[in-house]
Amino acid sequence: MRVSLSWLRDYAALPADIDVATLDAAFVSSGLEVEEVHDLRDNVSGPLLIGRVVEIEELTGFKKPIRFCRVDVGESEPRGIVCGARNFVEGDLVVVSLPGAVLPGGFAISARKTYGRVSDGMIASSRELGAGDDHDGIIVLPEGAGHEPGTDARGAVGLDDVIFELAVTPDMSHCFSMRGVAREVAHRLDVEFTDPALATLEPTATEESPYPLSVEDTEGCDRFALRAVTGIDPTAPSPQWLRRRLSHAGMRSIGLAVDVTNYLMLELGQPLHAFDLATLKGGLVVRRARAGERLTTLDDVERRLDPQDMVICDDTGVISLAGVMGGQTSEVAPSTVDVLFEAAHWDMRSIAATARRHRLASEAAKRFERGSDPALCAVAVQRAVELLVEYGGGVADARVADVDHRVAREPIYLDPQLPGRIVGVPYTDTEVIARLTAAGCVVQAGGEVLEVVPPSWRPDVTDRADLVEEVVRLDGYDKVPVAMPTAPPGSGLTARQRRRRQIGRVLAEAGYVEALNYPFLDTAVLDRFGLPDDDPRRDVLRLANPLVESESALRTTLLPGLLRALKTNVDRGIRDVGLFELGVVFHPRPDWERVEPPRLPVHRRPTDEELEAAGRLRPDQPQHLAVAITGDAEPGGWWGAPRPADWTDAVAAARTVAEAAGVEVTVEAARYAPWHPGRCAALRVGDEVIGHAGELHPAVCDALEIPRRVAAMELDLSRLPTAEVTPAPRMSHYPVALIDVAVVVDDEVPAARVAEALGDGAGELLEGIRLFDVYRDERVGAGRKSLAYKLTFRAPDRTLTAEEAVAARDRAVAVASERFGAELRGV
Template structure:
């Protein structure tokens, strides 16, 4: 957010004594780092990084409160000319608890009676903040107040409003053309400002095009309300409308500022546009204040890591605007209306340390107590599972734990209703359900790889899935596996063929699953299954193999060209030959070539078997010949013959 130095100094005169570098360092020490400094309209403007929970700091007044608390200096009093309230000129009805307070006023604009439009100073202020004046005093004053004091306001063309103004939930299917010219279809969860003809604004987000202020506007109805932050955030996200107003209401505006902002806006319109006040009134009342938060001295010391008195804490919290009542071993702090983020004792302790200065927190290494704990058996099982699948040629993937309702319904188990797994405030519909299955995400990842030309895709994921339970979502680790494409084809012994369901059943058997899970088709040529990790056999105790030193003597190789039947099993032949050879001398036995030709006897093929021997001494030719003869004899016992 942009902060103009001159405007900040107007809120806290003590800031004028700091140069730009000192001010940047001070803000960073308060937890508001400055990302950059720009020179605009003859002065410096700071780009300040503000965290999402500090909506109160998203204005010059809010930032000035922080600087004043740090420096222990007073703020410029905020005392707008009082506006006398009377009977409503336009009825206002609040039909939703999401808007408990609505302050408004009705004015007639008389630019010819002393009003010169938006002042040059206000236009320069808006330009310095990377905004632009519209040339309409009601609009420019609302924008200027938002950046200066942080409370969004809005001006309607009063002559375009039909009847009473109502703050209510939208009727599903209602239409509203917003100020950006987009026609939006509303949902029942949207909070709207409406007249008797229908919605005229999305509450806390954006006004409607039908009641906007133009150069022809002669009467304006002002809005300065307080809206529930969750409602505003959800509405802005649903309609992809992220405005200055929604950013502030969505992060928690100050409800006590609603009437003050209305009075400030009235004063500016009187000064800028020669406006005549026809009436001002407020519907509803301030929401109930937050309960006081108790901070014990023991907790303060524990968080600080060193002795810290309640008197120091009370002084710091008072500077931040809290009403503090101190006791012998604890204090009770009533947070100010603009600090909705102070809700638990930890918040108070952190604020004390922040204002005191992070540089005063001592650096202490945490104590290490006791021997390292053994790894969890569940973790060891998941690690062994991932290693086994990696050895089988599968690639581990990580996907999002949230999916769309449609993706969840495609593969979730029957009876696992999504209602118990649906988020109340999701990032979007595509991330609104805690997944009940891994197959949807694996299917999407596998299809993406196949579209990119991958010949064969082998993916697996070991991650939590969720089921709906009476106490909320229940988590369990699940194995999901997807396999598709073309397998083999790299050499003569493994001809190319498409992946089949039987391949996945073989993987399930290899993993030791007692009950083979259902193999499901995920798409053309793509299959998958999933199973609870708890159903897999537990790995045994770790066995450390005995190291066998490498021989320093050369190995000896011999080839046997054998004629075997076409139906001969290679596994049976290799097993018989290995059994006839000394285990400590045989290093390798494998078939390195297969030859089939009409020149061979009918029904026969030729296998070239390569044997490699090595021991920790020099081998004699006679003993190697004896071993080869033993291997040949074992092969001949199965019907093989030496090819000459």
């Protein structure tokens, strides 16, 4: 919103000597952000005067028409100036920049010889002065209004003004008008405010409408007003003051009727539309669009209408996309002599949806979607009629249409002590009432609470919190004390936080790069993963308003996002990729759909029962870790060939994480989508499976368009037990005893379980155990396998004897035999 100081003064009694900084601060303290300030007084330096064209001599012999003008600028003799413009005649008042003047862009004016004559200055256009975009001709000033030759021209062309560019937040939609901005500034500076809406009496609706009208959808349009003017002069120009204000607001002048509607939209915040009466056929109907209807809007685009779009129709069909943009068939043309003005109040949500649906962000839609003032419809059309009759002639039709289905606003009940309790400022009841009244509210005091009815121009004020905000804003945000909360004493990071950091650090040290993905999921990827129908990962929480329509659920696994990141890297030429992600997944609570969501209060702290009810809807959010790797795990070079990454790297990553977490993980074969059924390992801590690792199924890789043999791992960190603080190990300086042992077990017995049994049987003397061979052939037996382990024994206080080491080995084999039927085999 561009606000000019001269226009602002019409409605706010600003001091004559107010400076830019003071006004800037008033805007900011009112809640309006000042994006830029344009001081037009700095546009032109040096002499800029009003001149009268005394004589015009047409110069011939050149490629384009050229004039040599004698211009009276209040000096003893007229100045000779060469000019190519044709839109002025002898006797006209023009704007002249004399030698010594500097125009925008550093263009210095000097006397120079051109077209065979000496041009002693320049007759200027609006664009050359930076006062507007009009470059079709030079500025021609009207007679009177103090426009005398030789006087300074800055005031006559608006170069004595200051333009503020304001960023208006959605909760201050009334400030998309000079009326709203002036109201806020007047209150902030404690000066008198003159409401421009009160300068015109609201007309009374007549029995007969100026044009037949029917409003079918009163929810989408609860007020619709019409007035007509006939017999206007189609050549009548917009007055200079109106064109200047439109230019300062960033709009170009189109024609008197359209300029009037744009001016009133800027002044009152009420968009209007002007129809050419001669083009209308039959009566006007306000309704929702019908399937298949189309409309060519004023921007020359044919649009397919949606059944939710509000439209205005006549017998020919749709003629306006209501609240957004008019249609070409009924637009005001240069030949229009009969004009029908329309002003309406449209449903905010409907207009917002229509504007986004058609990607049409018009100035009217910008105001309607944030909420206009329904009380201004009849006033706006009356004001439009008065301006058009005054400057365009014609006769105002006495008939007035005002279809009014507004519903009175419900009062809001407010404890006057609430604003003070929330912000820590001790407002008295009188101060609260005064601030709400200044905001335009009607306040009834009585008893312990206030009955507050918000004004019609504040659709954003709907509950107590909004009223509290208005009290604080109008009193001044700068008066709210700043107090830093005292940080409660603590012991730093929790054990889980420290573990999470340690895990991230060791994975980074192992060569993995952390990826951060959005927690949203396209459920179609679960089909590509080949998950069974009853897999818990298919039980997702749907988003009511997703950022991307295809990603409408909260993730139940980290792998989709991580594999998508891996694909992005591979597609961009990075073939060796190792990624990890630490993040939460979301699982709905049992029967959450049957739980009635509580409406938590904003004026007090929720009770424990209310918080418990809300907590029943909060999904479980366990912390997961996922790893994905493809390409070479170890690069090649002069030292040898590269080593491609495989499923063992995913398992190794799990072991690295377990070691960093201070727990021991057991690995055993498993079948679990989306992993390859023969290359998938379950990760177990104690008796609980906490995740899986291995090579992804080839069909999954093909469906995701990633390289085959991608290895991945995912585990639930929330299910890892917190490691106890362990003492530093005592290092023994005595030699180790190494014994290899091979046992034969059934093929389905996991090697990790056998190693666990051997460790339990070996006792405290066992320092380490490592599987180094798996062997199968007919000598071992069908369905059997040989597992060879290297056992390391050491005593902390002595050198072990061979007998002690062998006895420990035998005890280990005995336990393995008892649990799994293991038979000792020679190595």
